[in-house]
Amino acid sequence: MIDHARDLASVREATERLLTAAAALDNASVAEPSRLPGWSRGHVLAHIARNADALVNVLEGRPMYASSEARDADIDRDAPRPLDVQLADVRESAATFQATGDRPADWSRTVELRNGVTDEAARVPFRRLIEVELHHVDLGIGYELEDLPGDFVRREIDFLTDRFAGHKSLPALTLTDDQGRSWTTGGGAQDGPVQVTGPAADLVGWLAGRRDGAALKATGGALPALPPL
Template sequence: MTADPLVLDPELERATARLLATVRGLDDAALAAPSRCPGWTRGHVLSHLARNADAYVNLLTWARTGVRTPAYASPQARDADIEAGAARPLAEHLADLEAAAARFAAAIDATPAEAWPAIVAFPSGKEVPAAQLVWARICEVELHHVDLDAGYGPADWPPAFPLRLLHDPATPRVATLADPDGTVLLTVPSTPTVTGPAHLLAAWLSGRGDGTGLTGDLPSLEAWK
């Protein structure tokens, strides 16, 4: 599957539109309720998603200009910004998400072809070509949309997303994966075979599912946490 950022850009636009539609259906009380992320409310998840978009704008600025521009000023600043925005009312969250998504979209449009291979660093320190940022943002939006626990689940992912996620090197490679008709989706040598629909396999491997609906000897994911 392609990782071309310009091919994936429309997919990001659609994922963002789905996220915003879910957010518009919430209210202030719903934002204060727990999310699926331990210790975070739904407001924390939305605050993180907005700041993540801005962090990726910084990385595209780095790629475009050649001037090292970290995603966040520091881990402490990242956490503080998420916390500061978590308790805002729905209207403020929605406006912030829309504006941050628009800034990232504008940054994609402003990135010339020669800048996409430039190496930038995620907050973890992992270095990647800037071209991976669009896919990374799709993952942030789709996975955290599920984390909102607001009616959007893995079954709602578009079919291409879980298949691409299963082949992402960052996804735990602890099993050979097959769909229910026996088609092998991913071969990992010397591992058991786990069978199920692609969205359930991706949910399990990404921590958004407990393995219900899958068959086979499910290995522990503890070492990948």
């Protein structure tokens, strides 16, 4: 069951972790490459801030972004800013998102995200949590997939396996983590089934495009390349 209030609290905690860690950077290190190809750490911080604004738009019934081009331009514009400005922007935009989430609302309503994707409003706080947690890892400042809260990892695997379910390029997949929890996904291709096992951190890293799956074991077929998120 989705608990948007619990997820809003988790977003607040995750944002504080990120801000505390990022405060140890300096202007030079903010300009250095992140773990995301083509993006500096400044790009990642700018994206985190602009994503908060975008999800406020979603909750208030406006388009998430004016356009894909405007989204990218805003991130490129904000990426070179000094550390103190970046942190203030992340903090202030996060506070606006929290305040919007704290208002009385119909959380069962359907909202529209990017590219025509729709979802229940109650899932928006978890979507924000994904952005904060994974992009904290992307900063490359000591927060790793293994540091992600266990409940978040389980739910993110739930989220991503649901997203890839039935995808035409993927065989049937059964994923099993090191605690014996299993998920099924794929199934749109004719080959398979493929059994994929490994640590939960490596499973979520592979599904989220943060790891290549080298630490995972595949039986019944090769580990497939996942389509872009």
